[in-house]
Amino acid sequence: MAHKPRAEMIAETRAKLVTAARKAFGTVGYAEASMDDFTAAAGLTRGALYHHFGDKKGLLKAVIAEIDGEMWARMSAATRKAPSRWQGFVDECVTYVEMALDPEIQRIILRDGPAVLGDPSQWPTQNACIRNMTATLEKLVEEGTVRVLDPQATAHLLNGTMLYASLSIANAEDQQRASREAVRAMTLLLDGLLAEPKAS
Known part of the structure; x- marks a missing residue:
């Protein structure tokens, strides 16, 4: 054999x-x-x-990396289904926030992860997310869809917003309501980046 x-x-x-x-x-x-x-x-x-x-901490990092890869796949799928680059960007951000309702993501990524590994904004996975958002924003600026802005600074701002929105959902008493309100606020915030903001 x-x-x-x-x-x-x-x-x-x-x-x-x-x-x-x-x-x-x-x-x-x-x-x-x-x-x-x-x-x-x-x-x-x-x-x-x-x-x-x-050690156990190193194993947690590996588990988080695996889950993060699956989260990224779900966000990418939402982007691919969208009719435009802008809508894909919005859908990707919304998908990230909505995933905070997933019990496994809540416990491992949003609760235990920060408690054991520290500030999530410093994790390698967050850096990769920011790089991807920066690249997309650069293209959206070039095509005139969003206002002229610094793509990297904006990516950092949006990433922080999404992360802390997710943390608030995971720790809310009424998580479904918190998710709906976070998605609504996120969508309004993103609309404000448009070169020609949507009429309210």
Whole structure:
């Protein structure tokens, strides 16, 4: 029987640990998740966790990166369905805010993530989001859709708005209402960037 290539075995081990940890973090939370429990669930040892991720915090980073990739895919899908670059940009921002209603995103990304890893605006995933928003805003300025502005400064402003809107939704008593109001406010804010703002 042929042995699997080393790289494939490493990838499988990492995937098993991330899957088990994601389930644990999403159900009982980071603080209550037992490393012994989720390594056992993955059929692995603590040693494998330390070898591949350093510690529990390193594993949380890997779980957040996986979820972030899925969030990005959902935002990109919303963009592709839009009839114009501008509407795609709006839909992408709205999708991000609406995802704050997802229980797993709330617990891992919006609650445990900041508590364990610090300010989300400093995470690598946020930097990638800002770069993408900056590039889109540059194109929107070039085509005359939005006012002449500094794309990077605007991307930072919008990213912060979306992030803290999401945090407020995750911690609201009435999350559905908080989401509706946040989306409405976000849409009005974005409309203000247009070269010819929509009539109210």
